[in-house]
Amino acid sequence: MSNKVLMKGNEAIAEAAIKSGCLYFFGYPITPQTEISEYMAKRMPKVGGLCLQAESEVAAINMLMGASAAGSRAMTSSSSPGISLKSEGISYIAGCDLPCLIVNVQRGGPGLGGIQPSQSDYYQATRGVGHGDLRILVLAPSSVQEMASLTAEAFDLADEYRMPAMLLADGALGQMMEPVDFSVFPKRELAPKTWATNGLKNHEGKKNIINSLFIDPNELENSVIERYKRYDIVEEKEVRYEEYLTDDADIVLVAFGITARICKSAVTELRNQGIKAGLLRPVTLWPYPKKIISKLADHAKAFISVEMSMGQMVDDVRLAVNGKRPVYFFGRTGGIIPSVEEVICETTKISETL
Amino acid sequence: MDMSFKKLNIICGHYGSGKTNIAVNLALKAKALFPHKTVRIADYDIVNPYFRAADNKKLLTDAGIVVSVPQFANSNVDIPVVPHMLGSMIEDSDDSISFVDLGGDDGAVAIGMFSDKINQDNCDMFYVVNKYRPLISAPEDAVWFMREIENAARLKCTMVINNSSLGEETAFEDIFSSVEYGKKCAENAGLPLFAHTYCENYVPDFEEKIRGTKYSREPFIGIRDITKKLF
Known part of the structure; x- marks a missing residue:
């Protein structure tokens, strides 16, 4: 008999957050992530935490900033249009060097878009999540188990690097x-939050100030440069990815999230048909697994980025491959999930040209 | 096990307890048992547009079942509306068997507005439980959710279905060890247990394995997982 429970991905995020010590959740309903709020509303009071439905996404992200500044583990969640609304707040949080978790359960866009799944916020998450020179950690789960485990990991990463x-x-x-096992999460040793604005009694004689405003441009430049040194460490140490049959692959599919599950089934079937396909699944989208893709380009003859968008991550694959091999794209958008058969068909067509 | 159905059969439960799967499977069984009768199924899930009875329209229609789903289900203008056909489902003179797939938790409110038109003598409301769903893994919590649903639906549950499952990963032992839970849920709810389910796709040798065990006389029904597959 297993220790597993059966959960929706959204619920797994919420439960994992609670198990990771998150005591503050600020949300605003939007399909397809509302179960996170609903679950938090039921569970938070039982663990002495707070689940607050804010008056808007903008309010929620600023509440998150306050809770994080006070040293608490806190999170917000939304879906694509709601993340756009949070954009200003995310930039402020990054500018204040505060750790927090933001969940984006993506739906089709642009605009109000649709309510079916999408991956078309890749650019937003990895390039333009807010104004200014900034990066945020971006983790892409591809199973309900990972919705849970990467939530836990994201909190730890955020705390470790204060971002x-x-x-x-x-x-x-x-x-x-899908079934989830909550007993298997690794935990990091983390330094105490000596920077938190949680009262003078916690850091005697030293006033903590959390701020993203610098009138003196030299001071601002220095603070950005310091932050980018931390980003360098993240890029060096925190890249995660999964490989499937890439060792001898002629053609490497690159896909994240739900699309990677589809591609994995496609790769298995392509191998049965005698086509040497493999899958590289980035787990961290920032930092991006550039080095492994560059290494795979030494033997693989071509790459295909498979996405639920018009082609966004494909740019990162091209940057990593750096002209050594052709990089193709296949995707569906607007809420359409590519089928295993479509991916097989596209890969077969490309492999015939190699 | 022998099965008979009342005229109206409402399937309710906590999110993800397996309501849609149960509703579709019971409708298929009813049609197989009573091929001369009109069998209907209505998708009353106004909560969630992702996994729902509307996904199985072709399977059901091919089996000769009349399917009622919201007009714009699974489109970009999927909005919370209740489908038509409830009138004929609750009409007493009509010799038919109907199944209603309610939304999770307080999504049951969709049927509440019709509660005074439903003849409860000719209606069963099945409450679906799953031991492996964390918020209802304790029988007392499962009963708490049932009361919430009854309040939203303004109808009383009449039977409990133990649908304990871990999806594709379900093993015989997972079902076997859920029997006491199912019985306890029914007992706490003060209702009869309609059945324990097992998924024929995942535990094909269930009947063979249960034979000779202490639960061999429990009411088990085999169902199929009809959830749409993405990969």
Whole structure:
């Protein structure tokens, strides 16, 4: 008999957050992530935490900033249009060097878009999540188990590097149900939050100030440079990815999230048909697994980025491959999930040209 | 096990307890048992547009079942509306068997507005439980959710279905060890247990394995997992 429970992806995020010591959740409902709020509303009072439905996404992200500044583990969640609303607040949080978790259960866009799953916020998450020179950690789960384990990991990473982390999921992962085992999460040793604005009694004689405003440009430049040194360490130490049959692959599919699950089934079938396909699944989208892709380009003859968008991550694959091999793209958008058969068909067509 | 159905059969439960799967499977069984009768199924899930009875329209229609789903289900203008056909489902003179797949938790409110038109003597409301769903893994919590649903639906549950499952990873032992839970849920709810389920796709040798065990006389029904597969 297993210790597993059966959960929706959205619920797994919420439970993992609570198990990771998150005591503050600020949300605003939007399909397809509302179960996170609902679950938090039921569970938070039982663990002495707070689940607050804010008056808007903008309010929620600023509440998150306050809770994080006071040294608490806190999170917010939304879906694509709601993340756009949070954008200003995310930039402020990054500028204040505060750790927190932001969950984006993506849906189709642009605009109000649709309510079916999508991965078309990749650029937003990895490039333009807010104004200014900034990075946030971006983790991409591809199973309900990872919705939980990467939530725990994201909190730890955020605390370790004092920066916001985003869990970039999609509506399919949020809604689907799979077994989850909560007993297997690794935990990091973390330094105490001596920077938190939680009262003078906690750091005698020293006033902590949390701020992102610098009138003197030299001071601002220095603070940004210091932050980018931390980003360098993240890029060096925190890259995560999964490989599947890439060792001898002629053609490497690159996909994250739910699309990687589809591609894995496609790769298995392609191998049965005698096509040497493999899968590289980035688990961290920032930092991006550039080095492994560059290494794979030494033997693989071509790459295909498979996404639920018009082609966004494909840019990072091209940067990593750096012209050594052709990089193709296949995707569906607007809420359509590519089928295993479509991926097989596209890969077969490309492999015939190699 | 022998099965008979009342005219109206409402399937309710906590999110993800397996309501849609149960509703679709019971409708298929009813049609197989009573091929001469009209069998209907209505998707009353106004909560969630992702996994729902509307996904199985073709399977059901091919089996000769009349399917009622919201007009714009699974489109980009999927909005919380209740489908038509409830009138004929609750009409007493009509010799038919109908199944209603409610939304999770307080999504049951969708049927509440019709509660005074439903003849409860000719209606069963099945409460679906799953031991492996964390918020209802304790029988007392499962009963708490049932009361919430009854309040939203303004109808009383009449039977409990133990649908304990871990999806594709379900093993015989997982079902076997859920029997006491199912019985306890029914007992705490003060209702009869309709059945324990097992998924024929995942535990094909269930009947063979249960034979000769202490639960061999429990009411088990085999169902199929009809959830749409993405990969």
